[in-house]
Amino acid sequence: DTAVSQTPKYLVTQMGNDKSIKCEQNLGHDTMYWYKQDSKKFLKIMFSYNNKELIINETVPNRFSPKSPDKAHLNLHINSLELGDSAVYFCASSRKAGTYSGANVLTFGAGSRLTVL
Amino acid sequence: QKEVEQNSGPLSVPEGAIASLNCTYSDRGSQSFFWYRQYSGKSPELIMSIYSNGDKEDGRFTAQLNKASQYVSLLIRDSQPSDSATYLCAVNTAGNNRKLIWGLGTSLAVNP
Numbered sequence: 001d002t003a004v005s006q007t008p009k010y011l012v013t014q015m016g017n018d019k020s021i022k023c024e025q026n027l028g029h030d031t032m033y034w035y036k037q038d039s040k041k042f043l044k045i046m047f048s049y050n051n052k053e054l055i056i057n058e059t060v061p062n063r064f065s066p067k068s069p070d071k072a073h074l075n076l077h078i079n080s081l082e083l084g085d086s087a088v089y090f091c092a093s094s095r096k097a098g099t100y101s102g103a104n105v106l107t108f109g110a111g112s113r114l115t116v117l
Numbered sequence: 118q119k120e121v122e123q124n125s126g127p128l129s130v131p132e133g134a135i136a137s138l139n140c141t142y143s144d145r146g147s148q149s150f151f152w153y154r155q156y157s158g159k160s161p162e163l164i165m166s167i168y169s170n171g172d173k174e175d176g177r178f179t180a181q182l183n184k185a186s187q188y189v190s191l192l193i194r195d196s197q198p199s200d201s202a203t204y205l206c207a208v209n210t211a212g213n214n215r216k217l218i219w220g221l222g223t224s225l226a227v228n229p
Binding site: 044056107110 | 149151153155159160161162163166203205207209216217219221222
């Protein structure tokens with residue numbers, strides 16, 4: 001199946017721990033993203049990579065570090081987890097950014113629900 | 118601060134009616150506009166994209182764009198209970214077409 005897949009789907013951990021979420025897409029897209037959706041359902045972009053190059057880095061604490069080993073993979077590592085990090089984290093991908101019709105059309109993964117206790 | 122605004126709802130319509138969802142945006146230079154549907158506990162999925170002024174129809178869905186008034190709307194004809202979800206409006210930012218600004222979403226409930 002062509003898709004964006006992310007693991008794990010659920011993550012429950014204690015404050016102060018370090019955790020990672022992995023994402024892979026087999027759609028042949030050039031651009032990948034990490035979004036955070038909080039309890040109020042607001043979808044906020046965190047990072048975006050275009051063919052392994054970081055192109056969007058929003059105001060996110062340094063505890064969050066993305067890593068893209070190749071254009072099909074984008075992982076997110078979070079250090080020293082805090083209660084406020086509890087959210088659903090979505091990975092997404094799109095064709096190469098631009099102004100053509102179809103640009104910025106995102107395909108989302110199923111989400112990773114992180115609960116920090 | 119570039120913004121996208123939507124009424125949070127809930128918008129409640131009877132089955133078979135037309136549901137009308139609205140979205141306004143602040144960045145006059147925006148070029149690409151999207152409607153995503155998100156069921157509870159699921160990820161957003163694209164419903165419609167629109168790039169030019171006017172209407173774009175796809176099955177029961179019609180997107181309408183008016184760049185002069187800076188609004189984009191989504192009409193759902195013959196609403197079904199399965200259309201009950203949150204509808205997210207997303208708009209690209211002028212000058213950086215790789216970044217989307219998202220609205221908070223409108224919750225739609227279609228009552229049988």
